[in-house]
Amino acid sequence: MSACVPTRNDHTSRSSRPSRASGIKRPHSPPPPPGGRRFRIAGADLSASITVFLIAVPMSLGLAVAMDAPLEAGLVSAAIGGIVAGLLGGTPLQVSGPSAGLTVVTAELIQIYGWRTTCAITIGAGLLQILLGSLRAARSALAVSPAIVHGTLAGIGVAIALAQLHIVLGGSPQSSAVDNAIALPAQLERISPAAPLIGSLTIAVLVLWPRLPGRAGHLARRIPAALASVVIATAVAALATPGIARVDLPSWRSHALPEMPQGPVLALATAVFTVMLVASLESLLAAVAVDKMAADRAADRSGGGPFGHEPVKRSDLDRELCGQGIANSLAGLLGGLPISGGAVRSSANVRAGATGRAATVLHGLWVLLAAALLVTVLEWIPLAALGALVMMVGIQMVSFAHIRNVHKHREFLVYGATITGVVVFGVLKGVVLGIAVAVAVALHRLARTRITVTEQDGRHLVTVRGQLTFLAVPRLSRTLGQLPHGVDAIVELDGFFMDHAAFEAIQDWRSAQIAQGGQVVFTGRSGGRVAEPAAAAHSCCRPWTPWRNHHCHDRSEHATAGTTEFTAQDPSCRGASGPGQPDGTSGTGDAVGESSATGAAPRPAGAHRLFNGLSSFQRNTAPLVREELARLAAEGQRPSQLFITCADSRLVTSMITSSGPGDLFTVRNVGNLVPPPDTETTESGDDSVAAAIEYAVDVLKVGSITVCGHSGCGAMQALLGAEPRTPRTPLWRWLRHGLPSLERMASRHHSWARISGRLPTDAVEQLCLTNVVQQLDHLRAHESVARRLAEGTLELHGMYFHVGEAQAYLLAEGASAGTGPDEVFDRVGPGTDLSTALDA
Numbered sequence: 133m134s135a136c137v138p139t140r141n142d143h144t145s146r147s148s149r150p151s152r153a154s155g156i157k158r159p160h161s162p163p164p165p166p167g168g169r170r171f172r173i174a175g176a177d178l179s180a181s182i183t184v185f186l187i188a189v190p191m192s193l194g195l196a197v198a199m200d201a202p203l204e205a206g207l208v209s210a211a212i213g214g215i216v217a218g219l220l221g222g223t224p225l226q227v228s229g230p231s232a233g234l235t236v237v238t239a240e241l242i243q244i245y246g247w248r249t250t251c252a253i254t255i256g257a258g259l260l261q262i263l264l265g266s267l268r269a270a271r272s273a274l275a276v277s278p279a280i281v282h283g284t285l286a287g288i289g290v291a292i293a294l295a296q297l298h299i300v301l302g303g304s305p306q307s308s309a310v311d312n313a314i315a316l317p318a319q320l321e322r323i324s325p326a327a328p329l330i331g332s333l334t335i336a337v338l339v340l341w342p343r344l345p346g347r348a349g350h351l352a353r354r355i356p357a358a359l360a361s362v363v364i365a366t367a368v369a370a371l372a373t374p375g376i377a378r379v380d381l382p383s384w385r386s387h388a389l390p391e392m393p394q395g396p397v398l399a400l401a402t403a404v405f406t407v408m409l410v411a412s413l414e415s416l417l418a419a420v421a422v423d424k425m426a427a428d429r430a431a432d433r434s435g436g437g438p439f440g441h442e443p444v445k446r447s448d449l450d451r452e453l454c455g456q457g458i459a460n461s462l463a464g465l466l467g468g469l470p471i472s473g474g475a476v477r478s479s480a481n482v483r484a485g486a487t488g489r490a491a492t493v494l495h496g497l498w499v500l501l502a503a504a505l506l507v508t509v510l511e512w513i514p515l516a517a518l519g520a521l522v523m524m525v526g527i528q529m530v531s532f533a534h535i536r537n538v539h540k541h542r543e544f545l546v547y548g549a550t551i552t553g554v555v556v557f558g559v560l561k562g563v564v565l566g567i568a569v570a571v572a573v574a575l576h577r578l579a580r581t582r583i584t585v586t587e588q589d590g591r592h593l594v595t596v597r598g599q600l601t602f603l604a605v606p607r608l609s610r611t612l613g614q615l616p617h618g619v620d621a622i623v624e625l626d627g628f629f630m631d632h633a634a635f636e637a638i639q640d641w642r643s644a645q646i647a648q649g650g651q652v653v654f655t656g657r658s659g660g661r662v663a664e665p666a667a668a669a670h671s672c673c674r675p676w677t678p679w680r681n682h683h684c685h686d687r688s689e690h691a692t693a694g695t696t697e698f699t700a701q702d703p704s705c706r707g708a709s710g711p712g713q714p715d716g717t718s719g720t721g722d723a724v725g726e727s728s729a730t731g732a733a734p735r736p737a738g739a740h741r742l743f744n745g746l747s748s749f750q751r752n753t754a755p756l757v758r759e760e761l762a763r764l765a766a767e768g769q770r771p772s773q774l775f776i777t778c779a780d781s782r783l784v785t786s787m788i789t790s791s792g793p794g795d796l797f798t799v800r801n802v803g804n805l806v807p808p809p810d811t812e813t814t815e816s817g818d819d820s821v822a823a824a825i826e827y828a829v830d831v832l833k834v835g836s837i838t839v840c841g842h843s844g845c846g847a848m849q850a851l852l853g854a855e856p857r858t859p860r861t862p863l864w865r866w867l868r869h870g871l872p873s874l875e876r877m878a879s880r881h882h883s884w885a886r887i888s889g890r891l892p893t894d895a896v897e898q899l900c901l902t903n904v905v906q907q908l909d910h911l912r913a914h915e916s917v918a919r920r921l922a923e924g925t926l927e928l929h930g931m932y933f934h935v936g937e938a939q940a941y942l943l944a945e946g947a948s949a950g951t952g953p954d955e956v957f958d959r960v961g962p963g964t965d966l967s968t969a970l971d972a
Contacts, residue, residue: 220458
C-alpha cells in the first residue's frame with residue numbers, strides 16, 4: 133500500500149486493544165461509531181487551535197515580508213498547511229505553514245524568476261515530496277548528520293536575521309546575506325527613529341512576555357508572546373508614528389497564480405530540489421521533535437505508569453512527507469508560499485494541550501476566515517514589527533543547545549562549515565560543503581591513530597589514541613613487535629572502533645606474550661578494564677553485578693540438588709579468565725563442586741542463594757575490593773553523608789547513588805521514618821534512629837543527610853488504609869511516626885508536593901512525597917542536626933526514587949532547607965549536577 137494513503141495506523145485497532153481479561157483498563161472514552169472514527173473536536177483542540185492561530189497570522193505575514201512575496205500568499209500557505217497537511221500528514225500534532233527555513237531560498241527564487249515561476253517551483257517540489265514519500269524515503273532523509281542539518285537551519289537563521297534587521301532599521305534587505313552584512317553600515321547612517329523604536333518594542337515584548345511575574349503575569353502569558361508583541365507594537369505605532377510603513381494586503385482579485393516556468397532546465401531543477409530538500413528536512417525534524425514533546429507530555433500526565441495513558445504513536449514520516457507534498461502542490465497552485473512543518477507553531481500546539489489533528493485543521497480554518505474578514509485589521513500592523521518578529525525567529529534557529537551537542541561530539545567543524553556555506557554561497561551549496569567536510573573529518577579520524585609506548589614500574593604502557601582500522605595495523609604491529617617477549621603490559625585503548633584486522637593483530641600478540649609468561653591487560657582511557665562482550669555477560673555472573681544474574685544461583689541450586697544441569701554450562705564462562713578470576717575457573721560451578729565434594733546436606737533454597745552469593749563474592753568481587761577495604765579498615769570510616777531510606781528490597785542504595793564502601797552511612801527502616809526526639813523515647817522506647825543520627829552528625833561529621841522515599845511504599849499504603857486504633861503490634865507502633873505525614877497531606881496549610889511540575893498520580897505517591905518533606909522537619913528537631921544546621925556545616929536533602937522508572941527526583945533546595953514554600957521534586961537527568969538539580 134502506498135505510504136501516501138491514510139491507513140488505520142493512526143488509531144488503535146481492535147486487535148491491538150487489551151482484552152477485558154487482561155486486567156488492563158481501557159481509557160474512559162466512548163466507543164468508535166460502527167462506520168469508523170469520526171473527526172471529533174475536543175475542547176482542548178479548540179483552545180489549542182486558537183492559540184496556534186494567534187501565532188500563525190503574524191508569523192505568516194512576517195515571513196511573506198521577509199521573502200518579498202505577496203502578503204496574502206503567507207495567509208494562503210498557513211490555511212493550506214493547517215487544513216491539508218493537518219488532514220493528510222502523518223504527524224497529527226504538527227502544524228504546517230510558511231517555512232522560516234525556506235525564507236532565504238524563496239526570496240532568492242522570487243528575485244531571479246519572479247513570483248509566478250516561484251509558485252510553479254513550489255508545485256514541482258511538492259510533487260517530488262509525494263514521490264519520495266511513496267518510495268518510503270523519509271527515514272533515509274534523517275540519516276544526514278545532525279551537525280549538517282542544524283548547521284543548515286542555523287545558517288538560514290543568520291541570513292534571516294541579517295535581512296530582517298534592515299527592515300527593523302527602516303530600510304530594505306539586499307539579495308544575499310553577504311550583501312546585507314556589507315550594506316549594514318550604510319543603513320545605520322540613514323536610520324530613521326520610527327521603525328527601530330517599533331522593532332525594539334516588539335523584541336522587548338517577545339523576550340519579556342514569557343517572564344511576566346505574579347498572578348497577572350500568569351494570566352497574561354496565556355496570550356502568545358508573538359501576538360502580544362505585534363498587538364502592542366501596532367497600538368503604539370498607531371498613536372506615536374502614524375506614518376510608519378504598514379502591511380498592505382492587495383485585493384484578492386489581483387492575487388497572482390503560477391505560470392509555466394521559464395529559464396534553464398538545470399537551474400529550475402536545482403531550485404525544485406533545494407525547496408524540496410529544505411522543506412522535507414525541516415518537516416521531518418519537526419515531526420520527530422513533536423513526537424518527543426507529545427511523549428513527554430503524556431508521561432507527565434500519567435506519572436510514567438505503564439497503563440496511565442494510551443501509548444503515544446510515533447509519526448508516520450512517509451505519510452507526513454506525502455502530506456507535505458500535497459500541501460505544497462496545492463499551495464503553489466493557489467499562489468502560496470512553500471510549506472513545511474514548523475517547530476514554533478507545533479510546540480505551541482502541543483503545549484496548548486492539543487489531542488489530535490483537529491487543532492491543526494481548525495487553526496487553518498481560522499486563518500482562512502481572518503484572510504477574508506480581517507483585512508482592515510491586519511493592515512494596521514507595522515512592517516517593522518513583523519520584521520522584528522521574524523528576526524527573532526531567525527536568531528532562535530541558531531540554537532546554543534545544538535552547538536553544545538555538536539561540540540561534545542567533536543563535529544563543530546562540520547557545523548561551522550555548513551553555516552558558513554549557507555550564509556556565503558546559499559543553502560544547497562552550503563549543504564554540499566557540510567557533507568564534504570563531514571566526509572573529510574570521518575576519513576581523518578579513521579586514518580589518524582597515535583600509538584605510544586612508555587615504561588612504568590617495570591610494566592610497558594601501550595597507548596592507542598584513535599580508531600583501530602586496517603590502516604593502522606602496520607604501525608600497531610611494528611610497535612607491539614618492539615616490546616620484549618614475556619613482559620607485563622597494559623594496552624590503553626582510547627577509541628570507539630576496532631575492525632577485524634586490528635583485532636586479530638592485537639589478539640595474536642597477546643597470545644604470544646601470555647605463552648611466554650607475560651601478562652597483558654586492556655584498559656580504557658579512564659584506566660578501567662575493558663569489559664567483556666555482552667554475550668559473555670549473560671553466560672555467567674559478573675563480579676560487580678550478581679543481582680542481575682539470579683539465574684546463575686538458581687542453576688547452581690539445581691546442580692547441588694543432584695542434577696547435572698549447571699555442570700554442562702557454557703564453556704566460555706568456565707574458560708574465560710576475567711577480572712577476579714585469574715585461573716579462569718567458573719564461579720558458580722566451583723561452588724557447586726565444593727559443596728558436593730564435602731557431602732553437605734541439601735540446604736533450603738534461601739540458604740543456597742545466600743551461600744552461593746557469598747561464595748561468588750569471595751571468588752569474584754573480594755579480590756577487587758580487598759585493597760580498598762583494607763585501607764578503610766586501617767583508617768576507619770569517613771562517610772560523606774547519612775542516607776535514611778526505606779527497608780524495601782527494591783532499593784539498592786549503592787546502585788542508585790553510585791557509591792561504594794565507605795561512602796554512605798545508611799539507616800533503613802520501614803517507611804524511611806525519622807521519629808521526632810520528643811516522642812521516640814517516651815512513647816515507643818526506640819532510640820535506634822536517633823542514635824544513628826547523633827553518631828553520624830557528631831562523631832562521623834557527615835556533611836549531608838538525605839531522606840529517600842520511593843514509589844509503591846508499603847508503609848505509606850498501610851497508613852492510608854489503616855483505621856486509627858490503639859497500638860498493639862510492633863509494626864503499627866512504628867508506623868505511628870508516619871501519622872504526621874498523613875496529617876500534613878490532609879492539611880490546607882501545606883501545598884501538595886509535586887514532581888517536575890505535575891501533581892502525583894495517586895494518594896499513595898502523594899503521601900510518599902509528603903512523608904519525605906515531613907521527615908526532614910523531624911530531622912531539624914534533633915538537637916545535633918539543629919546545631920550543625922545553624923553552624924552551616926550540614927545540608928539536608930529530600931529524595932524520591934520511582935522504582936518502575938528507575939528515576940531519581942531531588943527536592944528543591946528551598947524546601948529541603950525548610951525555607952521555601954514549594955515542595956517540588958525535580959528530575960535528575962544524566963549529567964545533571966547538584967546545583968542545577970536544586971535550582972531547577
